[in-house]
Amino acid sequence: MYVAVKGGEAAIDNAHRLLAEIRRGDPAVPDLTVAQIREQMRLLVDRVMTEGSLYDPDLAALALKQARGDVVEAVFLVRAYRTTLPRFGATEALDTGAMTLARRISATFKDLPGGQVLGPTFDYTHRLVDFALADGAVPEPAAEAEPEADAAACPRVTDLLGQAGLLEPSPPDDGAPVGDLTREPVDYPADRAVRLQGLARGDEGFILALGYSTQRGYGRTHPFVGEIRVGSVELDFTPEELGFPVSLGTVDMTECQMINQFHGHGAVPPQFTRGYGLVFGQGERKAMAMALVDRSLRAAELGEAVVVPAQDQEFVLAHCDSLQATGFVEHMKLPHYVDFQAELDLVRRLRAEHAARTAEPDEPTLREAAE
Amino acid sequence: MPSASQTPREPGMPDPTARRHAMERAGQASPAELLAALAQAGITPEAEDLRPAETGLVMVRGRIGGDGRPFNAGEATVTRAAVRLPGGETGFAYHLGRDRDRARLAAILDAHWQRPEARPALDAALAAIAARRAEAARQAARKVAATRVNFFTLARGED
Numbered sequence: 413m414y415v416a417v418k419g420g421e422a423a424i425d426n427a428h429r430l431l432a433e434i435r436r437g438d439p440a441v442p443d444l445t446v447a448q449i450r451e452q453m454r455l456l457v458d459r460v461m462t463e464g465s466l467y468d469p470d471l472a473a474l475a476l477k478q479a480r481g482d483v484v485e486a487v488f489l490v491r492a493y494r495t496t497l498p499r500f501g502a503t504e505a506l507d508t509g510a511m512t513l514a515r516r517i518s519a520t521f522k523d524l525p526g527g528q529v530l531g532p533t534f535d536y537t538h539r540l541v542d543f544a545l546a547d548g549a550v551p552e553p554a555a556e557a558e559p560e561a562d563a564a565a566c567p568r569v570t571d572l573l574g575q576a577g578l579l580e581p582s583p584p585d586d587g588a589p590v591g592d593l594t595r596e597p598v599d600y601p602a603d604r605a606v607r608l609q610g611l612a613r614g615d616e617g618f619i620l621a622l623g624y625s626t627q628r629g630y631g632r633t634h635p636f637v638g639e640i641r642v643g644s645v646e647l648d649f650t651p652e653e654l655g656f657p658v659s660l661g662t663v664d665m666t667e668c669q670m671i672n673q674f675h676g677h678g679a680v681p682p683q684f685t686r687g688y689g690l691v692f693g694q695g696e697r698k699a700m701a702m703a704l705v706d707r708s709l710r711a712a713e714l715g716e717a718v719v720v721p722a723q724d725q726e727f728v729l730a731h732c733d734s735l736q737a738t739g740f741v742e743h744m745k746l747p748h749y750v751d752f753q754a755e756l757d758l759v760r761r762l763r764a765e766h767a768a769r770t771a772e773p774d775e776p777t778l779r780e781a782a783e
Numbered sequence: 784m785p786s787a788s789q790t791p792r793e794p795g796m797p798d799p800t801a802r803r804h805a806m807e808r809a810g811q812a813s814p815a816e817l818l819a820a821l822a823q824a825g826i827t828p829e830a831e832d833l834r835p836a837e838t839g840l841v842m843v844r845g846r847i848g849g850d851g852r853p854f855n856a857g858e859a860t861v862t863r864a865a866v867r868l869p870g871g872e873t874g875f876a877y878h879l880g881r882d883r884d885r886a887r888l889a890a891i892l893d894a895h896w897q898r899p900e901a902r903p904a905l906d907a908a909l910a911a912i913a914a915r916r917a918e919a920a921r922q923a924a925r926k927v928a929a930t931r932v933n934f935f936t937l938a939r940g941e942d
Contacts, residue, residue: 467843467859468880494840500861500877502842505853512920514927522934530930555929556922563928568849582851590844590853604847605854612856647859649841649877656799659807660841660861661879667849690845690856 435480449473458664458693459483463734464490465594465613467663467692484615484734491735502590504648504657508667508690509568511643515694518569519637520671526566531642532694569639570669570686579671579684600726607709607725608702612691614732616698622722622732623704631720633707634673635687642666642694666695670703675714685714805896808909809889810878811916817888820908824901830866830891833873836883838862864890872897 436443450457450473460472464487472490479485515531518524530536542549573579583604591606598606611619626633644662651658668689676682687707689699704722711723721727731737809817821828838860845856863877864886874894876886895901 462857465857466840467857471860471881494858497860498837498839499858500839500841500863502855503844503859505844505846506856508845508849512924514923515930528932529927530932531927532930554926556925557929557931559924559928560931563924563931570848571850582846582848585846585852588852590855592842592855594855594858605852608845608847609855609857647841647843647879649861651863651875651877653865654875656803658803658875658877659810660859660877661810663843663859663879669849686848688848692857 444477446470446473446477449476455694458695459616460486460490461692462695462698463487463613466490466494484738488735506645506647508645511641511645513566513641513643515642516566518639521569524569525562580686598729602725602729608706610729610732611702611705615734618732619705620697620701623701626704626708626722631708631723635704636671638669638671640668640696664693666691666699668699668703670707672707805909806893808913809892812912814885814888816912817892820905821892823908824904826895828888828891830868830894833865833867836862836864836887838881862886866890866894868894
């Protein structure tokens with residue numbers, strides 16, 4: 413039960429003024445610019461774009477500044493901003509096969525057309541804190557090499573394996589309407605497209621833990637990383653008034669193709685199954701975890717028993733959104749004085765009844781906590 | 784809103800592919816580059832707004848498995864502008880991001896590009912911008928190429 417209570421306006425105003433001052437930090441330290449966050453905290457910006465479900469690096473960087481670096485608060489700001497904007501439509505489906513690659517690796521095929529390209533990665537670093545960075549060390553220029561002839565066309569690994577029939581094909585585009593969980597509430601069972609939309613914007617920590625749980629035995633899927641690719645993809649959009657597609661520009665994306673153990677039934681010979689991950693920016697951990705959970709959530713479709721959390725779509729989709737989760741958890745700090753008063757009355761009555769039953773002397777009456 | 788087919792077309796009006804190409808190049812240009820391109824063609828960046836520049840969203844579609852059924856991967860901010868010249872040519876721009884000035888300048892450029900007398904100068908300016916972009920992309924590709932793994936097999940004892 414909620415009852416309007418007046419008071420506290422001045423305290424709230426002053427709390428926000430204090431927040432603004434504390435956000436700024438020591439005035440002797442230069443103010444952080446949005447461009448600095450965008451350029452030098454890029455993976456954080458990418459995470460806010462992915463979980464905020466809105467590609468706009470400058471906006472995500474500004475949200476991070478306003479949120480004092482709190483990811484979920486920044487996601488909240490980005491999601492709130494998007495509700496103020498009209499939607500012009502949907503893009504043509506992007507083609508990750510035509511991505512301008514910054515990185516592309518496969519853990520399943522050593523020699524593949526286009527090669528293994530490491531790009532900017534933390535992999536193989538020694539994870540030793542680099543104190544030279546604290547002194548503003550200028551990095552040596554990146555090495556350069558002439559791209560090899562096959563670098564221009566890098567087919568997805570799944571396309572290569574798929575040709576031999578060893579890998580299940582992607583579900584074909586049947587032209588059916590694409591479900592959108594920002595427009596219609598999710599109906600369970602949700603189709604794979606809606607599940608992927610939910611996973612893409614889901615909290616990285618939650619999706620990571622679920623993916624990890626499948627590896628530890630809570631619904632094993634025997635995954636291999638078929639391919640991870642990071643790079644920029646062109647977005648095309650067809651405005652009604654033009655009638656032909658125009659390029660909106662390019663977005664940075666990370667794609668993960670997970671290849672999982674065989675499956676076959678009746679007329680279908682044994683073949684590898686697949687999980688898919690796609691996120692904004694460079695977000696390999698999230699894309700990999702998303703692909704693991706995508707595959708787990710296909711349990712029912714592939715005739716597997718649904719027994720663990722990572723296979724339960726309602727459990728996963730209803731809890732993966734950090735904004736929904738934080739909204740319900742954090743609302744508990746708002747005043748519940750009247751609720752709690754009712755609970756206090758109830759527990760007192762129950763205690764009185766208990767005391768009467770056991771014929772023991774009642775304890776002295778406490779002052780009401782909410783008084 | 785007039786459709787493309789209603790846009791006045793003089794004889795020699797190029798096919799939409801060429802216009803699309805010019806719009807794509809203009810979309811990669813900074814506001815300063817767009818202003819310079821218009822100035823180079825002797826054009827003052829003025830036009831009537833068919834629709835004031837506005838920022839909105841597009842839903843970005845991915846495909847399941849990279850090549851399968853589409854799904855909604857998340858949204859992106861897009862800014863669009865639509866202008867009309869005194870001669871009736873209409874210009875449009877749709878760009879990622881929230882830069883209204885840039886979208887309006889690109890729409891003005893698109894409108895003037897449809898005038899055959901302005902097209903060669905604008906194409907030349909856009910080509911120069913595209914060449915700068917291509918050089919930056921080539922440089923980035925060279926840095927990525929240097930991180931390509933070259934596997935080699937160690938000789939084994941039994942060989």
